Amino acid sequence: MLAGWGYMLLGKSYAQAGQKDAAQENMRKGLRILDQAVGTNNLKYIAAEAAYSEVLNQSGEYAEAARLRAAADKSLTGFYQNVCSDCRISVSALH
Helix, strand or coil: CCCHHHHHHHHHHHHCCCCHHHHHHHHHHHHHHHHHHHCCCCHHHHHHHHHHHHHHHCCCCCHHHHHHHHHHHHHHHHHHHHHHHCCCCHHHHHC
16 A cells, blocks of 8 residues: 555656656556555545546646546545444433
8 A cells, every 4th residue: 555655646746846647657556556455445545536636637638637536526425424324423422
């Protein structure tokens, strides 16, 4: 997982330096590693997907960026709905 996140950070650095091809290549590699290590329903993967969508948007790949951002938003919504689907608040906890 750390290697995947490392590639995402490296890609972000390349993007900030204006090297969009290297940025995208590293971020795609990072996403693949994160997918294999933690799966797509993990907060780190979702954050990485959102970061990659920003780099795509900056590179002018608006349609793919929008698709990935929508997927990340949908995954994030699903993640938080599942985190506490059976949670209950007890009145006794308020005392």
